[in-house]
Amino acid sequence: MSQAKISIRGLDTWYGDLQVLRGVDLDIPARSLFTVMGPTGSGKTTLMRTINRLNDMIKGFRASGSVLVDRQDVYAPEVDVPSLRRKVGMVFAATTPLPLSIYDNVAYGPRVKGVPDAQTSEVVEKCLRDALLWDEVGSRLHDPASRLSGGQQQRLSLARVLALEPEIILLDEPASGLDPVSTARLEDLMRRLSKSYTVVLVTHNPLQAARVGQLTAFLFMGKIVEIGPTSKLFTSPQDKRTEDYVLGRFG
Amino acid sequence: MMRNPARRSGANIIKDRLGTAVVWSSGILVMGVLLAIISVVLARGLPFISLEFLTQAPQKMGREGGIFPMIVGTFLLALVAVPLATVLGVGAAVYLAEYTVENRLTRLVRSGTEILAGVPSIIFGLFGFVLFVVKLGFGWSVVSGGLTLAFMTLPTIIRTSEESLHAVPRIYREISYALGAGKWQTIRKVVLPTAGQGILTGVMLALGRAVAETAAVIFTAGSSLRLPAGPFDPVRTMAVHFYILAREGISMERAYATAAALIILILVVNSLALVLMRRYRARF
Numbered sequence: 110m111s112q113a114k115i116s117i118r119g120l121d122t123w124y125g126d127l128q129v130l131r132g133v134d135l136d137i138p139a140r141s142l143f144t145v146m147g148p149t150g151s152g153k154t155t156l157m158r159t160i161n162r163l164n165d166m167i168k169g170f171r172a173s174g175s176v177l178v179d180r181q182d183v184y185a186p187e188v189d190v191p192s193l194r195r196k197v198g199m200v201f202a203a204t205t206p207l208p209l210s211i212y213d214n215v216a217y218g219p220r221v222k223g224v225p226d227a228q229t230s231e232v233v234e235k236c237l238r239d240a241l242l243w244d245e246v247g248s249r250l251h252d253p254a255s256r257l258s259g260g261q262q263q264r265l266s267l268a269r270v271l272a273l274e275p276e277i278i279l280l281d282e283p284a285s286g287l288d289p290v291s292t293a294r295l296e297d298l299m300r301r302l303s304k305s306y307t308v309v310l311v312t313h314n315p316l317q318a319a320r321v322g323q324l325t326a327f328l329f330m331g332k333i334v335e336i337g338p339t340s341k342l343f344t345s346p347q348d349k350r351t352e353d354y355v356l357g358r359f360g
Numbered sequence: 361m362m363r364n365p366a367r368r369s370g371a372n373i374i375k376d377r378l379g380t381a382v383v384w385s386s387g388i389l390v391m392g393v394l395l396a397i398i399s400v401v402l403a404r405g406l407p408f409i410s411l412e413f414l415t416q417a418p419q420k421m422g423r424e425g426g427i428f429p430m431i432v433g434t435f436l437l438a439l440v441a442v443p444l445a446t447v448l449g450v451g452a453a454v455y456l457a458e459y460t461v462e463n464r465l466t467r468l469v470r471s472g473t474e475i476l477a478g479v480p481s482i483i484f485g486l487f488g489f490v491l492f493v494v495k496l497g498f499g500w501s502v503v504s505g506g507l508t509l510a511f512m513t514l515p516t517i518i519r520t521s522e523e524s525l526h527a528v529p530r531i532y533r534e535i536s537y538a539l540g541a542g543k544w545q546t547i548r549k550v551v552l553p554t555a556g557q558g559i560l561t562g563v564m565l566a567l568g569r570a571v572a573e574t575a576a577v578i579f580t581a582g583s584s585l586r587l588p589a590g591p592f593d594p595v596r597t598m599a600v601h602f603y604i605l606a607r608e609g610i611s612m613e614r615a616y617a618t619a620a621a622l623i624i625l626i627l628v629v630n631s632l633a634l635v636l637m638r639r640y641r642a643r644f
Contacts, residue, residue: 163538168461195540205531208554217549218539273540 114139114277114307115160120174122155124167129155131331133174137324139276142303144310144322144339148359152331153311154202157279161197162190178277195222198270202282204262206254206269211237211246214254214265218273232272240268241298260291267298277307284317296321315355319343327351398623405620408613414621418585422601423611427618429587433502433595434571434625436588437581440506441513441570446563448510449517450552453559456518457525458547470522477515484512485579493580500594505581512576513566520565524558525551557637564633568626574599598622 113136120133129152137143145153158164159172162183176183183193206214215233237243242264254265263283270278284292299308299321312318318325326336335351346352353359416426460466488508498504528551536546582594602618605611
């Protein structure tokens with residue numbers, strides 16, 4: 110049995126008749142920064158949403174194989190899905206915040222869980238600090254979150270997830286649509302967070318994958334083509350498709 | 361010599377101007393009709409409105425006196441109809457939008473709602489008469505009138521609420537679920553508040569209809585000139601009152617005065633709604 114934080118074996122997923130993931134095998138170690146890279150449409154988002162069971166929302170979605178978090182199958186019938194989603198936090202590609210104030214966005218998770226208000230305000234401040242956003246918003250917590258810039262909204266999404274006290278953080282193309290400065294900041298933040306959390310980054314940009322993460326998996330058309338230490342994947346890839354992708358020949 | 365491609369042909373310019381003229385004329389015509397109606401009624405009715413008129417009961421079948429019981433009647437019926445229609449309507453809309461998947465049954469229900477929304481109010485009046493006044497034995501009363509108006513305005517509220525719920529971006533629900541919320545929590549904390557503005561519009565429309573309705577009210581709430589003592593007493597609304605005054609030739613002045621008061625009430629209610637909606641929108 111794998112000691113990995115997340116352990117996936119033989120994962121196949123379908124949306125109705127369309128198969129998206131084919132026999133995915135993956136081990137993601139605890140407290141690491143793991144990147145899943147691949148061209149758009151290869152199934153990266155599907156893979157992430159299968160781990161926190163967000164795909165349950167979609168009619169016609171089916172999965173077979175095993176997805177283990179802490180050696181527990183997330184699709185077991187006795188699993189409490191809301192608890193799972195607090196353990197496995199997700200930052201979406203779209204930076205859109207909830208139509209609430211900055212404070213209420215971060216406080217959303219704790220409030221849903223039933224955390225008392227006094228404790229919540231401490232949690233909100235801590236998470237905004239951890240997400241490197243406190244300095245910019247500390248004085249205007251009750252402003253609508255929609256007024257923040259894209260980069261700030263993305264850090265807000267991160268703060269929102271941190272407020273759940275997760276163990277795993279999934280980031281789905283978090284830097285899409287962000288300027289290089291915001292992107293660099295976000296990548297720094299991910300490196301820092303990977304010391305305490307298991308951070309999984311999904312990206313279609315091989316250059317970003319090369320910058321970020323200790324381990325990288327190349328997902329192409331629903332299949333894991335190659336996994337390995339990032340530097341090795343980029344300097345001496347085993348598979349020709351990996352080589353073509355990292356050299357920018359396609360994708 | 362090169363022809364300037366940006367210069368439009370003569371025919372296109374004429375079409376453009378004609379289109380603009382048609383659109384403007386329609387707008388002016390509509391505004392004109394609206395202003396004409398309001399100003400005629402106010403011109404003929406305002407002179408007869410006084411504090412006594414608004415606070416006294418009618419005398420001699422309405423030939424003299426005021427319209428206080430009618431004002432009360434209008435409020436009472438709206439008070440019964442609107443909250444009931446809102447709770448039922450928003451509830452039905454939430455069920456249709458959030459708890460069912462799009463299939464033949466939901467499309468059937470939606471078509472049914474749309475057809476109901478177009479049914480003439482007098483048919484609702486007859487329906488209310490048969491069901492509430494006669495069958496259930498409520499008689500001509502505030503209850504019968506209120507319930508009938510509730511059912512009459514229900515389809516509008518269901519339609520506008522459902523559309524507003526569908527307009528809530530999907531990502532909000534996804535974020536909420538990803539943060540560990542359940543379905544009802546998500547609806548309560550994110551979806552309903554976001555759809556709130558649209559839902560409020562539907563409720564305001566329903567309120568406007570309830571306040572101005574005549575046919576459905578006559579058949580169910582009766583036309584008693586007295587102040588109702590309880591919910592099962594008959595009551596006359598302002599709209600019914602000026603209809604009767606005008607039709608029976610009792611007092612044209614008081615008919616216009618009642619109509620003027622009603623128009624002012626509707627304008628006030630709608631302005632309030634606009635203010636509420638603007639404040640709501642400013643929050644996000």
